[in-house]
Structures are given as structure tokens and as C-alpha cells.
Amino acid sequence: MVAVVSACGGQKSGLVEGKTNVVTSFYPIYFLAKEIGGDKANVVNLVPAGVEPHDWTPKSRDLQTAGDAELFLYNGAGLEGWVADFVQGLPKDGKTVTGEVSKGIKLLTAEEEEAAALEVGEGEAHGEEAHNHEEEHHDEHGEGIDPHTWVSPKSALVMAGNVRDYLVSVDAANKSVYDANYEKLAAKLTEIDQSYIEELGKMPNKAIVVSHQAFGYLCRDYGLKQVAIMGLSPDAEPRAQDLLNIAKFVKDNGVKTIFFEELVSAELADTLAREANVGTLVLNPLEGLTPEQDKDGTDYISLMETNLKHLKQALQ
Incomplete structure (x- = not known):
């Protein structure tokens, strides 16, 4: 064996x-x-x-x-x-x-996500990056789609x-x-689905500012709106104007939290949070575990529960 x-x-x-x-x-x-x-x-x-x-x-x-x-x-x-x-x-x-x-x-197309996203400054945040990334993720009809x-x-x-x-x-x-x-x-x-429906349905705010555009399905299914610093790929680079627009959006709309994730650098989220004078929290896109989480028994279910807790904290 x-x-x-x-x-x-x-x-x-x-x-x-x-x-x-x-x-x-x-x-x-x-x-x-x-x-x-x-x-x-x-x-x-x-x-x-x-x-x-x-x-x-x-x-x-x-x-x-x-x-x-x-x-x-x-x-x-x-x-x-x-x-x-x-x-x-x-x-x-x-x-x-x-x-x-x-x-x-x-499946959500990149176009549907852009249409559903909150307008930030001049047009959609990271619109150019989302468009560029479409060339990497296509279905059989050649349509840019969100894989998350x-x-x-x-x-x-x-x-x-x-x-x-x-x-x-x-x-x-x-x-x-x-x-x-x-x-x-x-x-x-x-x-967990029922908890998300009940808890997020009660939240007064619906906008989440995230480091990477990974939460389209979550937003569609539970009535949230995402503003992403980066596009569908976590390494898509935002333009300086996008960052300024998002910082203004955060200040103008009373957003309290910028979400970042553990498997990619939090540098942009931290920079934006400092600029807008707000806090940061992890919103895990559940793409993988860190080595520490792998050892300590963290799993998809517990990460989903933590995500809900952090969403409630940010959307109060």
C-alpha cells in the first residue's frame, strides 16, 4: 500500500x-x-x-x-x-x-458584475483591470466569466x-x-446559507470593499454589493485613480472596513485603509488554507462562519 x-x-x-x-x-x-x-x-x-x-x-x-x-x-x-x-x-x-x-x-459574467457593482468615482472601480482579465477566463462561448x-x-x-x-x-x-x-x-x-440570509438581511449597510473581486456570487446570493481594489485576478494592478476613487467612496459612504485576504499581500488594502482612516479585516475567498490553518483544523465551514462574523462586524 x-x-x-x-x-x-x-x-x-x-x-x-x-x-x-x-x-x-x-x-x-x-x-x-x-x-x-x-x-x-x-x-x-x-x-x-x-x-x-x-x-x-x-x-x-x-x-x-x-x-x-x-x-x-x-x-x-x-x-x-x-x-x-x-x-x-x-x-x-x-x-x-x-x-x-x-x-x-x-455563472456570472464580468459584464454582469460590472453592471451590478457600485459606481465609484468616474465609472466602475478597476473596470479596466476587470476587462483585461476577461481575456484569461472564458467559457465555451468566449464570454468573460467570474470563476469564484x-x-x-x-x-x-x-x-x-x-x-x-x-x-x-x-x-x-x-x-x-x-x-x-x-x-x-x-x-x-x-x-450556513440560512445564517447568511438572516444575518446579512438585517444589516443596514450592503457595500463591501474588498482587495480582489472574488465575492460576486456571495454578493448576488445575499444582496451585497462589492467594490474591489483589484480585478478577478488577485494580482491585477489597480490604477492610481481607482484607489483615489475607492478612498473617496469609503469616506463618503461611511464604510468602516476594508477587507483583505491571507494568500495575497495586504499592502494595497492597508494603504487604502490608512488613506480612508478605517480598519481592516480578513474576508477569506476560501481559495486555500494557510499552512497554519491546515495544521489547526480550520476548514471550509469554519472559514464561512468567520466570514459571516466579519461581514456583520463591517456592515453594522
């Missing part, structure tokens, strides 16, 4: 004989597969802890690991720019089933159902186990 490596590791293959081996592209899908797969599945995550998935590309050993597994699950919606070539590179006579976990979610589906609990419920279905498709003998594990996870996600 092959030794299992850490789910967020990259060493060796991590595959195990006698279990359904699942390779996932990044943390949220790893979490769903681990919860639903339970003790019948062995799940290996490709993107290591502490690494921003927008910045990651697979190595040949990752392709080999996926090619030896029963199931390779990825988000889709344009998140993994490398996935088409990766799937093409899997052994043609191999057994690996590939699955797009975001299927069935109504998993950030909303409503989307996570759809994704969990897809993961369950993919597991059953490669291991029908354990369908009852996967169904039962899915039901437990769906109950937790439904509870």
Missing part, C-alpha cells in the same frame, strides 16, 4: 490501494471530496497549502498522479487556465474520470451534489455511503 501524504502536499503521489483515489485541483473541492468520500475515498489536493491557486500550474508528476487516480475534479468556470491541456494529457487508455464541479451554477463560484454557500451546495455524483459514477458500490455523507454536509451548508 502506498503511504498517504498530506492532502495539501505535493510530494510523491499520495495514492492508496483499496480506496477510490480522487485528485482535486484546489482546496474547496478537496474539502467537499474529503467530506463526501469519507473513509471510502483517498483525496489528494494538487495546490499546496499557502499557495494562491490563480498563480499555480501543474508539474508532470501532478499529471501522473491524476492519471493513476479514479477521479480528477476541478472547479471549471475558467479558474484553472491549465485544465484543458492537463485533461488532454491524461492517458488515453486510462481509467481517470474527470469532472467539472461548478456545472449547474448560474465556491465563495457562496448556495453554490457550494450545488458543487457538493456534483462531487457526490462523480464519486458514485466511479464507485457505485459505495453509493449509500456517499449519499449519507453528502446529506450530512448539505445540512451544514444549508444551515
Whole structure:
């Protein structure tokens, strides 16, 4: 039997004989597969802890690991720019089933997000960057889309159902186990969804200022509006005029908090917060765990709960 490596590791293959081996592209899908797969599945995550998935590309050993597994699950919606070539590179006579976990979610286009965003100064904040980034994330119709589906609990419920279905498709003998594990996870996600509906519905303010435009699905599903310092990619550079416009928006609209995230630099959020004389808090886009969170048992559910707590704090 092959030794299992850490789910967020990259060493060796991590595959195990006698279990359904699942390779996932990044943390949220790893979490769903681990919860639903339970003790019948062995799940290996490709993107290591502490690494921003927008910045990651697979190595040949990752392709080999996926090619030896029963199931390779990825988000889709344009998140993994490398996935088409990766799937093409899997052994043609191999057994690996590939699955797009975001299927069935109504995707947001960059144009829809710009239309829904709050106007900040002269036009939309970071409009140019959002437009530039569209060239990187396209669906089959060539339309720029927001890939950050998993950030909303409503989307996570759809994704969990897809993961369950993919597991059953490669291991029908354990369908009852996967169904039962899915039901437990769906109950937790439904509870979080209800908390978001109730708690955010009561908030007097609806505008969130975030470092990276990752919260479109969360905003759509729970009635919020995001103003982002950067575009759909966390490394898109804002223009100086955008920063001035956002600082003015923060002051004029009584925004108390600028949100930043842990896997990318907080420098711009800190600069803006100092300029506008407001505080900062983490709003986690749940793209991955830090190495510390990986060790201390933090997971998607606890991060969602912390996000809600921070949103309530900022929107009072």
C-alpha cells in the first residue's frame, strides 16, 4: 500500500490501494471530496497549502498522479487556465474520470458584475483591470466569466451534489455511503446559507470593499454589493485613480472596513485603509488554507462562519 501524504502536499503521489483515489485541483473541492468520500475515498489536493491557486500550474508528476487516480475534479468556470491541456494529457487508455464541479451554477459574467457593482468615482472601480482579465477566463462561448463560484454557500451546495455524483459514477458500490455523507454536509451548508440570509438581511449597510473581486456570487446570493481594489485576478494592478476613487467612496459612504485576504499581500488594502482612516479585516475567498490553518483544523465551514462574523462586524 502506498503511504498517504498530506492532502495539501505535493510530494510523491499520495495514492492508496483499496480506496477510490480522487485528485482535486484546489482546496474547496478537496474539502467537499474529503467530506463526501469519507473513509471510502483517498483525496489528494494538487495546490499546496499557502499557495494562491490563480498563480499555480501543474508539474508532470501532478499529471501522473491524476492519471493513476479514479477521479480528477476541478472547479471549471475558467479558474484553472491549465485544465484543458492537463485533461488532454491524461492517458488515453486510462481509467481517470474527470469532472467539472461548478456545472449547474448560474455563472456570472464580468459584464454582469460590472453592471451590478457600485459606481465609484468616474465609472466602475478597476473596470479596466476587470476587462483585461476577461481575456484569461472564458467559457465555451468566449464570454468573460467570474470563476469564484465556491465563495457562496448556495453554490457550494450545488458543487457538493456534483462531487457526490462523480464519486458514485466511479464507485457505485459505495453509493449509500456517499449519499449519507453528502446529506450530512448539505445540512451544514444549508444551515450556513440560512445564517447568511438572516444575518446579512438585517444589516443596514450592503457595500463591501474588498482587495480582489472574488465575492460576486456571495454578493448576488445575499444582496451585497462589492467594490474591489483589484480585478478577478488577485494580482491585477489597480490604477492610481481607482484607489483615489475607492478612498473617496469609503469616506463618503461611511464604510468602516476594508477587507483583505491571507494568500495575497495586504499592502494595497492597508494603504487604502490608512488613506480612508478605517480598519481592516480578513474576508477569506476560501481559495486555500494557510499552512497554519491546515495544521489547526480550520476548514471550509469554519472559514464561512468567520466570514459571516466579519461581514456583520463591517456592515453594522
